[in-house]
Amino acid sequence: MQCEMCGSEIIGKPNRIIVEGTELAVCGGCARYGKEVKSSETKNFFSGFKRVTKAKRSIFDSISDELVSDYGAKIRIARQQRGWSSEELAKKINEKESLLKKVEREDITPEDALIKKLESVLSIELTEGITEANVSGKKGRSTLTLGDVVNVKRK
Ligand SMILES: [Zn+2]
Known part of the structure; x- marks a missing residue:
């Protein structure tokens, strides 16, 4: 592939850098013109994991009184x-x-x-x-009691 900065052919792995907020794949010679991109995969994995844990907890909470x-x-x-x-x-x-x-x-x-x-x-x-x-009804308070429901059905 070609260096996105100078256009010369990149041999081997390109250097990923950030120049003015844009991620570029550049040759070794151009790498010094931007900030090196640090792998964010680990970070994303953990934040995703936290979100899952939280969701599980709220489901559990709703089951209890x-x-x-x-x-x-x-x-x-x-x-x-x-x-x-x-x-x-x-x-x-x-x-x-x-x-x-x-x-x-x-x-x-x-x-x-x-x-x-x-x-x-x-x-x-x-x-x-x-x-x-x-559980099946809407979230919030219902003014209907079980007695009301039975009465409605009998009418
Ligand atoms: Zn270059």
């Missing part, structure tokens, strides 16, 4: 009904008050372990299991 959308308010209301300050509740579940406040503001999503602790100490449900209706 879903946190209710208003978990922050639920926790706060249940706590206030018991007359507990956020500090008191934090002590009961052995967590930092700052963490609890973030969860109540829904700044952060609590981990499974924290959800379980909050559920048991406040006697509330913070997750909703995915039913067949939820």
Whole structure:
């Protein structure tokens, strides 16, 4: 093949360089006019691999119980009904008050372990299991209950 810079015949492997953002295959003599192209295959492989792992994780997450959308308010209301300050509740579940406040503001999503602790100490449900209706239906809340569906079918 020919050098894309000077046009002379390249013997053996061409040198791949970048000149002003364009990748060129050039002869040994012209290689010094641009930046040598470093193999990016390894990098691409790893970023691709990460993406796959992430996708798998989100599929797994969707299989487990879903946190209710208003978990922050639920926790706060249940706590206030018991007359507990956020500090008191934090002590009961052995967590930092700052963490609890973030969860109540829904700044952060609590981990499974924290959800379980909050559920048991406040006697509330913070997750909703995915039913067949939820999976096949649209994402989001449906106002239809199973009872409604049965009634509709009977009409
Ligand atoms: Zn050349």
